[in-house]
Amino acid sequence: MRNSPAEVGKFYSPKKVSEILVSIAREKGFRQLRVSGGEPTIGKLHLLQLLDNLQGKGYKFILETCGILIGCDSKYADDLAKYPFIHVRVSLKGCNAEEFSMLTGAEPEGFQFQLKALRNLEKANVAYHAACMVSFSPEETRKDLRLKLREINPRLVDDFEVEELILYSSVQRRIKQAGLRYYSAYSPRAVPKEFV
Numbered sequence: 001m002r003n004s005p006a007e008v009g010k011f012y013s014p015k016k017v018s019e020i021l022v023s024i025a026r027e028k029g030f031r032q033l034r035v036s037g038g039e040p041t042i043g044k045l046h047l048l049q050l051l052d053n054l055q056g057k058g059y060k061f062i063l064e065t066c067g068i069l070i071g072c073d074s075k076y077a078d079d080l081a082k083y084p085f086i087h088v089r090v091s092l093k094g095c096n097a098e099e100f101s102m103l104t105g106a107e108p109e110g111f112q113f114q115l116k117a118l119r120n121l122e123k124a125n126v127a128y129h130a131a132c133m134v135s136f137s138p139e140e141t142r143k144d145l146r147l148k149l150r151e152i153n154p155r156l157v158d159d160f161e162v163e164e165l166i167l168y169s170s171v172q173r174r175i176k177q178a179g180l181r182y183y184s185a186y187s188p189r190a191v192p193k194e195f196v
Contacts, residue, residue, distance in 0.1 A: 014049035022057055036064030036089075044069070044076065051083045064089045067117030068110060077117070077124035088128040089161070090117055095137040095145035102180070103136060118152050131161035135182045166191055 012020070021033045033054065040047055040063060047063075054061055061083070067090040070076045080086055092114050094100040100111035121128040130149060134142055149156035165171060165185035175182065186192070 014046050015053050017050050018053035018057075021054070022059070025059060030059075032060045032062055034062040034064060036062075039066060039069075041065045041067075041069045041076070044079075048079060051080075051086065054085070055083065059085065061086045062089055063087070064091060065117075066091055066093060066114060068113040069117075070120055071113030071116035074120045074123070077120035077126055080121070081124040081126050086126065088121055088126055090114065090121070090128060090130050091163075092130055092132040092145070095132060095134065095141040099137055099141060103133070115148060115152070118149070118156065122153055129159040129161060130156055131163055133163040133165070135163075135165040135184050136180060138183055164195070 017035075021035075024030070025033055035047075035050070051061065063080070063086060065088060067088075070080075070088075070090075080088065092100075092111075093103050094111065097108035097111040100106065100114070101108040104110070118128065118130060132145065137145075146157050146160070149160060165175075165182055167185050167187055186195075
């Protein structure tokens with residue numbers, strides 16, 4: 001049985017989140033801040049207020065997102081464009097609609113919203129790049145994705161961030177339980193240095 005977020009976590013105000021991020025960054029000497037996990041674009045007002053609180057602090061802010069909400073609402077990209085210190089990492093779920101559905105359990109059409117997010121960010125002049133877990137994608141669909149990215153902006157192909165599986169025992173169990181087939185992966189002891 002899963003617990004609700006109220007039972008396992010705490011809610012922090014945008015101001016408190018910014019204070020925590022800046023405090024950690026100062027202590028560690030970081031110049032970049034990042035929010036990822038749990039799809040941070042879902043809480044749009046909270047996210048925009050967080051960015052308001054980070055404005056002028058001198059940090060680059062990396063927003064990690066699947067992009068679907070930015071793809072559904074072009075105004076979202078316009079709102080993000082007000083913050084010149086933001087960079088959006090759009091994490092594509094698969095290289096096409098079928099892979100998207102296989103990996104997420106969502107309707108295949110959802111993949112188009114991820115591509116539309118890239119177009120919306122491009123149009124709004126927001127710094128961004130695309131990343132994708134390609135381990136479940138044969139080379140043919142990887143090539144097709146590169147063509148789609150090139151249509152949006154050729155720079156996307158050069159800046160494309162490849163994610164590949166690391167076969168920890170827990171990951172192997174989950175892949176087997178889900179009945180997924182992968183095409184590329186690394187053992188935990190053979191991960192290339194550039195992926196660490």
